[in-house]
Amino acid sequence: MDILLVAATEAEISPLLDTGFIVGDNYRNRHRITILITGVGMVATAYAMGKQLATATYQLAINPGIAGSFNRSLALGDIVQVEQDVFAELGAEDGEQFIPIDALGFGTAVQYPIKGSPETGLPLAKAITVNKVHGHIPTIKKTMQQYNPDIESMEGAAFFYACAQNNVPCVQVRAISNVVEQRDRDNWNIPLAIKKLNEFVSTYLDQLTGNP
Numbered sequence: 001m002d003i004l005l006v007a008a009t010e011a012e013i014s015p016l017l018d019t020g021f022i023v024g025d026n027y028r029n030r031h032r033i034t035i036l037i038t039g040v041g042m043v044a045t046a047y048a049m050g051k052q053l054a055t056a057t058y059q060l061a062i063n064p065g066i067a068g069s070f071n072r073s074l075a076l077g078d079i080v081q082v083e084q085d086v087f088a089e090l091g092a093e094d095g096e097q098f099i100p101i102d103a104l105g106f107g108t109a110v111q112y113p114i115k116g117s118p119e120t121g122l123p124l125a126k127a128i129t130v131n132k133v134h135g136h137i138p139t140i141k142k143t144m145q146q147y148n149p150d151i152e153s154m155e156g157a158a159f160f161y162a163c164a165q166n167n168v169p170c171v172q173v174r175a176i177s178n179v180v181e182q183r184d185r186d187n188w189n190i191p192l193a194i195k196k197l198n199e200f201v202s203t204y205l206d207q208l209t210g211n212p
Helices: 012-017 042-053 138-146 156-164 190-207
Strands: 002-007 029-038 060-069 080-085 093-095 096-102 123-129 151-153 170-179
Touching: 002 012, 002 042, 012 042, 012 060, 012 190, 042 156, 042 170, 060 156, 060 190, 080 151, 080 156, 080 190, 093 170, 123 138, 123 170, 151 170, 156 170, 170 190
Parallel strands: 002 029, 002 060, 060 170, 080 123, 123 151
Antiparallel strands: 060 151, 080 170, 093 096
16 A cells, blocks of 8 residues: 655654665555655644645555653553544633634644544554643643643644545554653653654554555
């Protein structure tokens, strides 16, 4: 099958690229793979995917990346499949209250993979997509009360949105690089998250079935 592999940064999938992830003419396990590096953030992701999907069709899109975890049961390096993602900041403030874009009547904040998208066997997680990653306790508490998310990223909901608009089955997988808390990079482990993420994606692609 034709697969679009979407990553925000090359660093997140560099182990795959460095170890011969793509064999021959961009094939892996008889599947033709196109790699799209979008840049960080939902705007860059939406633009890059819109441009790509306007010129080519794919039977599956995969978005591997790292994420921060609100869910303390998730350890650094754990991998989850995102079953729901939300544009968490899309809406309006009304004093201390936040009104989601849905309630305003101007769109839909919650995004899902389209029906028929494959499962990976990973634990399922609910995510939020943000322009500003959380690192301040009061806003973390408010966000958890509003959405009760497991993880956050800066691209996931845009990935789901682009796939839904083009009716492309999709999978978003995230490896935990840090706990969402008062910002302290000494507690992060991005190398471990990237290592575990790439090991999973490599195995998943080798096991993936479907028409070549």
